[in-house]
Amino acid sequence: MLENKDLNTNKKELECFKAELSDADFLAFSEFIYSEFGIKMPPIKRIMLQGRLLKRIRELNMLSYKEYKEYFFSPEGQKKEIFNFLNVITTNKTDFFREPIHFDFLRDQILPQYIKNNEALKVWSAGCSSGEEPYTISIVLNEFKAENPTFRFSILGSDISNRVLSNAAKGVYAENKVGLMPMSLKKKYFLKSKDRANPSVRVKPELQSFLSLKYVNLMDGQYDVNETFDVIFCRNVLIYFDRATQEKVISKLCNYLKPGGYFFIGHSESLSGMNVPLKHIKPTIFIKE
Numbered sequence: 001m002l003e004n005k006d007l008n009t010n011k012k013e014l015e016c017f018k019a020e021l022s023d024a025d026f027l028a029f030s031e032f033i034y035s036e037f038g039i040k041m042p043p044i045k046r047i048m049l050q051g052r053l054l055k056r057i058r059e060l061n062m063l064s065y066k067e068y069k070e071y072f073f074s075p076e077g078q079k080k081e082i083f084n085f086l087n088v089i090t091t092n093k094t095d096f097f098r099e100p101i102h103f104d105f106l107r108d109q110i111l112p113q114y115i116k117n118n119e120a121l122k123v124w125s126a127g128c129s130s131g132e133e134p135y136t137i138s139i140v141l142n143e144f145k146a147e148n149p150t151f152r153f154s155i156l157g158s159d160i161s162n163r164v165l166s167n168a169a170k171g172v173y174a175e176n177k178v179g180l181m182p183m184s185l186k187k188k189y190f191l192k193s194k195d196r197a198n199p200s201v202r203v204k205p206e207l208q209s210f211l212s213l214k215y216v217n218l219m220d221g222q223y224d225v226n227e228t229f230d231v232i233f234c235r236n237v238l239i240y241f242d243r244a245t246q247e248k249v250i251s252k253l254c255n256y257l258k259p260g261g262y263f264f265i266g267h268s269e270s271l272s273g274m275n276v277p278l279k280h281i282k283p284t285i286f287i288k289e
């Protein structure tokens with residue numbers, strides 16, 4: 001039998017469940033998300049946002065969206081809650097060897113140029129999510145290094161969600177995430193956990209040693225990145241931005257790309273009609289002019 005205290009808690013939870021994000025509160029969050037992070041949040045995404053914020057409301061033992069909104073926009077909330085907020089509002093879907101023609105192009109067209117000039121190759125995975133993309137790049141570059149021992153490289157992975165960045169740093173993935181990868185690569189670059197109930201794999205330290213990770217909001221005026229890159233992957237990130245924001249972000253990223261450097265976008269993204277210093281060489285693959 002439930003005690004009075006439990007009944008009250010249940011009632012409160014039920015009230016919270018029933019509560020909806022009001023038009024005004026949705027507008028306040030969506031305008032903030034767009035202006036600070038560039039992410040479009042049209043009315044069609046309201047139910048999605050409502051569901052994602054509910055997670056935080058429960059964790060904070062709050063009773064309504066209104067209470068959460070007041071806390072979030074308070075000076076304390078803006079300091080303490082912003083990273084938790086980002087962790088729930090971002091969409092982080094990713095995979096190892098996602099859109100594989102990019103990795104074929106990297107291996108077959110880009111890398112051969114770099115054994116000749118003897119400089120370390122620098123790659124930036126912007127919007128790297130939980131690390132599958134930069135680790136895939138690391139696998140491709142390590143494979144190339146095995147054939148060309150003098151080849152050197154480094155990879156930067158960045159994102160705005162600390163949750164995914166911390167997952168990337170751990171490098172632990174459910175075993176089915178590497179299910180389609182050739183067995184030879186799995187054996188070479190991953191360690192299998194002994195936990196049969198939760199089969200997982202861990203990226204081997206040698207693959208991790210080439211990767212550094214950092215928080216970068218692509219909407220910021222300037223990025224806290226003090227190097228230029230030979231290759232930038234910015235895939236399936238721009239899709240959440242509107243056209244004007246995409247153009248601004250790509251122009252900024254181009255400041256961090258060396259002349260002749262390569263730029264990859266996702267297959268459902270396009271740069272057509274944008275005034276950016278990139279020349280199209282293949283669908284979704286560009287070179288800096």
Ligand SMILES: C[S@@+](CC[C@H](N)C(=O)[O-])C[C@H]1O[C@@H](n2cnc3c(N)ncnc32)[C@H](O)[C@@H]1O
Pocket residue numbers: 037038039090091092093094095098126127128129130133158159160161164216217218219234235236237240266
């Ligand atoms: C769908 S994932 C794509 C991951 C990977 N690039 C891929 O293609 O598989 C998009 C990532 O972009 C990040 N993101 C969204 N807005 C961003 C911003 N303003 N600055 C930096 N990263 C952002 C999200 O946190 C998310 O992890």
